Amino acid sequence: MKASREAARILVVEDDFLAATDMEAVLTDAGYQVAGLAGRADEAVRLAKSESPALVIMDIRLIGKVDGVDAALEIFRETGIRCIFATAHHDAHMRSRAAPAAPLGWLPKPYAPHALIAMVDRAVAAL
């Protein structure tokens, strides 16, 4: 398990600085590598292209006008990289918007660290 975790690099896209650093810490503690932290959609796309992470953990609300769903759609379109969406509330409309990006999962916020790691493990295994 640990070996596969080390191989997986994860891009964290989150507008809240503290939440982002926290998630980074949880992932790193579990053995994953964090490819980078982005707070904005354009930053996320850039990092996805340059860092080629295995997957992205994508917050829906980002700094700026473009939200996480649109960022995920662009990343998937341009690189084929898929996302786990993390959000406090998501509805049917959001899910249908995000569907073309082939999401790996939906993580409700606030999340417990073990729930995050479990979801990432499952996603990595499926890829």
Place this chain on the structure above:
Amino acid sequence: MKIDNAIEAVLREQTLRLAVTYEHATVGIAETDATGKRLRVNATACAITGRSREELAGGSVFDVRHPEDRDEDFRQYQRLVAGEIDRYAIEKRIVRKDGAVIWASIMCSAVRDEASRFLYGVRIFQDITENKRAADALAESEQRLAATYENAGVAISEVDALGRLLRVNETTCEITGYSRDELLQLTVFDVTHPDDRESDAQSFDRQTTEPDRRYAVEKRLIRKDGRIIWVAVTSSVVRDGAGRFRYGIRVMRDITAQRHAEEALRASERRFRELIEALPAAVYTTDAGGRITFYNQAAVELAGRRPAIGSDWWCVTWKMYRPDGTPLPHDQCPMAVALKENRPVRGIEAVAERPDGTRVPFIPYPTPLRDENGELIGSVNMLVDISERKQAEANQKVLLDELNHRVKNNMQMLHSLLRTAQRETHSAEARAVLADASQRVGAMAAAQQALYDAGNTSSYRARDFLEGVCASAKQAFAGNINVSITDCMEERLSNDTAMPLALILNELLTNAAKHGVNGSGEGSVRVRLTKGEDCFELNVEDEGPGFDLGEASRRSSGLGLVSGLARQLGGALKVERMGGARCSVQFLDRGRAQ
């Protein structure tokens, strides 16, 4: 001899008189032989015909301009001559000498001998031209009258004092379905519906004794085929010279279709009225002046009273107030405004007080009503009871207040927990870490205090925030460090910025208190929060030696936090050395419409 003379004188006088009478009778007299030749004519005959005695005598009466006048005259004359008839009368045209054509009425008789043999004819004639003209005109007038009467679109009939039909026109037959003959056997009451008979009969009886009374009635008529129709009847009277009833005139119109339309209209109005009655919202209408003309049951319930149609003005309510509690006179209420300014009024809230003292908050929707020409004819108003909404708003406020209070308390609890842990630990490192943590939480708790003041749910006053966070941070400083707010904008910031900004400010203040003081631990820290052209700026200045950001960041996670949070706010941390250290964080407030 004397007696003969006397007799002769008498005879002569009589003959003279006879001759004068003959000559100057006002009729023309002509004597004619068996062929119709004139033997003798009188002076009047000459006057009528315009011809002289010589021209007339010897001529034939059958020598006429108009052949159609001749034939009948000739035929009758032959019979007279033959003794078949004693006399005959005829009218014919005579052409006067001056060319004028006149009508003459001629009476022709015969003088016979003892053996009844024809001796001569006597023709007495008069100019009847004027009479004939008048008679023709009268005949024409009568004809027209009769035609009008017959063809009038209403049924006209004449009745006697008992209501028996004396005369009816064609339309009467059409409306009733009876023939003329059948009608003349009936009275008007025979064809009247039994339920309507009595009142019509009473009115009619009264009319026969008071002939100047005209009356109108709507009643049911039973046609010959049994069908019942509604008719409108006007009954009047023709009087004789003494003013008494001579005969009655009944003019009748079929109003069945009209009555059906009226009934349908009434039914339709009833339906609409029931509709409005059934509405759970209070609805009422006024005329153009503002007098109340209609209200539904829901209006009575809202107002707590029954409005008086025609004497209540503007509003159904007992008393009205504005939401702030000040009285609102009825003549200034939204309905009054709507009518006076001829426009719908919306968006006003008011409170109605009932006679029993209870109050109801409501929103009125007064709307002027106009006719096809755009003229104001009245208005309609709907009063929507918003008590429930107000209650919900009050409940929501209570809930928010409770939540706010709860969050503030919880954060205080958190702060206290950390400070307690800080006090209780024996480890210096732990104490330092817990001190940092509790200060940060303290800053956030102070920021929370600035939120939701006076019911503002989306933004906070920058000044309140600054004062609170500075006071909280200062608690951990030594006594001789002075923190002053030298400039703070009056603006409000949206709630999203509160926590990041609180942590940033707390970090910068803590650094300034640590490194920005002189050897004796005294120092002044100046804080400014200002609004620039396209962003806001938070400055924290001290009088210390200043520092290099890059170098400091590596050693202090606090500055890393500030940078990360500044980025989160769409801005950045800048450090300048100018006498002291001056840290600036420029940031955006994306929650506000800029």
